[in-house]
Amino acid sequence: MDADMLPDGLVIADETGTVVCFNTAAARITGTRPEDALGKHIADALPLEDLAGRRWWVCTDPYGGLGTRTRQPERNLLLGGREILVTAAYERVDGPRSALARLVVSLRSTDARRRIERGHSDLIATVAHELRSPLTSVKGFTATLLAKWERFTDEQKRLMLETVDADADRVTRLITELLDISRIDAGRLQLNRQIVDMHDAVLRHVRALECTGPAPFVVVVDGELPRMWLDSDKLDQILGNLLENAVRHGAGTVTIEMRAVSIGAAPGEDGTEITVSDEGPGIPEELLDRVFTRFWRGNRRGGTGLGLYIVKGLVQAHAGSIGVERAAGGGARFRFTLPAAMPDVLR
Ligand SMILES: Nc1ncnc2c1ncn2[C@@H]1O[C@H](COP(=O)(O)OP(=O)(O)OP(=O)(O)O)[C@@H](O)[C@H]1O
Numbered sequence: 647m648d649a650d651m652l653p654d655g656l657v658i659a660d661e662t663g664t665v666v667c668f669n670t671a672a673a674r675i676t677g678t679r680p681e682d683a684l685g686k687h688i689a690d691a692l693p694l695e696d697l698a699g700r701r702w703w704v705c706t707d708p709y710g711g712l713g714t715r716t717r718q719p720e721r722n723l724l725l726g727g728r729e730i731l732v733t734a735a736y737e738r739v740d741g742p743r744s745a746l747a748r749l750v751v752s753l754r755s756t757d758a759r760r761r762i763e764r765g766h767s768d769l770i771a772t773v774a775h776e777l778r779s780p781l782t783s784v785k786g787f788t789a790t791l792l793a794k795w796e797r798f799t800d801e802q803k804r805l806m807l808e809t810v811d812a813d814a815d816r817v818t819r820l821i822t823e824l825l826d827i828s829r830i831d832a833g834r835l836q837l838n839r840q841i842v843d844m845h846d847a848v849l850r851h852v853r854a855l856e857c858t859g860p861a862p863f864v865v866v867v868d869g870e871l872p873r874m875w876l877d878s879d880k881l882d883q884i885l886g887n888l889l890e891n892a893v894r895h896g897a898g899t900v901t902i903e904m905r906a907v908s909i910g911a912a913p914g915e916d917g918t919e920i921t922v923s924d925e926g927p928g929i930p931e932e933l934l935d936r937v938f939t940r941f942w943r944g945n946r947r948g949g950t951g952l953g954l955y956i957v958k959g960l961v962q963a964h965a966g967s968i969g970v971e972r973a974a975g976g977g978a979r980f981r982f983t984l985p986a987a988m989p990d991v992l993r
């Protein structure tokens with residue numbers, strides 16, 4: 647195989663320590679050109695130091711050291727100030743304890759790992775912040791009630807307990823959302839598919855929302871819809887989030903349109919497309935991509951900003967797609983498509 651096709655840096659030195667292979671990835675990671683490394687001694691071509699500033703080749707001494715050693719485990723080392731992850735394999739042709747025939751060194755950039763680590767600590771900071779505000783309120787109200795129980799009227803006590811109750815719900819919801827996210831991110835989302843009537847599902851949500859508020863809903867079904875084979879709880883989560891957003895962040899009439907679409911090249915690969923449009927302020931053009939990222943929220947009325955991230959993860963878990971655009975009336979229009987994914991027996 648061509649060493650230049652490897653994603654990791656590969657450096658090989660022969661039995662004298664002379665570099666005989668220095669692939670493209672090694673050049674990119676070290677910033678050294680292959681022609682400047684080839685033919686040099688490994689210690690000069692790759693002057694690695696450990697984090698304490700010791701010269702790594704002197705410390706590990708692959709050509710002189712212990713004859714039983716076959717490898718060096720992955721280590722974080724420095725090369726001219728850059729951090730690099732390094733592993734090495736010692737090839738001994740005449741079995742253990744014989745002289746080193748080849749030294750194979752693999753190099754990996756730490757950038758990707760750094761990015762992930764930074765992402766994780768950002769996430770932890772945001773989560774901690776989101777959990778702290780409802781818990782501060784729970785603690786504040788319970789402490790006040792316990793200290794001054796007799797001084798409050800029943801009405802005041804009820805009001806405080808209602809706030810505590812709502813904040814406890816917020817914490818529970820946030821934790822449920824975080825668990826969903828960790829499943830989505832790890833690709834461990836389980837789908838329990840069953841036959842689902844999408845029209846029924848939409849009507850159920852609309853009826854439930856009409857009970858709680860005045861927002862008028864219009865449901866339009868264009869033609870006949872295919873029978874869908876989906877996880878109905880996940881569909882409920884998708885619809886619940888999009889309709890709640892349309893009511894909370896949008897305004898006016900919320901229109902839900904549904905139609906059959908053909909997805910992919912193969913005939914029979916049917917699916918359903920649903921759009922949810924409102925007549926509110928919409929989402930500014932330059933922010934359209936951002937709404938699906940986690941913890942992004944646009945205005946004061948925003949919740950935790952996880953809703954659309956989860957919606958997108960759930961749609962994608964069904965091999966569907968989702969996007970947002972400007973509705974004809976100026977509001978936001980979310981459009982998602984789910985493949986029918988019928989099992990063969992039901993076709
Ligand atoms: N229909 C809409 N009209 C205008 N803005 C919207 C609409 N839907 C979403 N947004 C914007 O996108 C942001 C992200 O939405 P998302 O559902 O992810 O989070 P959220 O509703 O703020 O909180 P959560 O859903 O986690 O309670 C919202 O804060 C809002 O600014």
Ligand SMILES: [Mg+2]
Pocket residue numbers: 887890891949953954
């Ligand atoms: Mg939301």
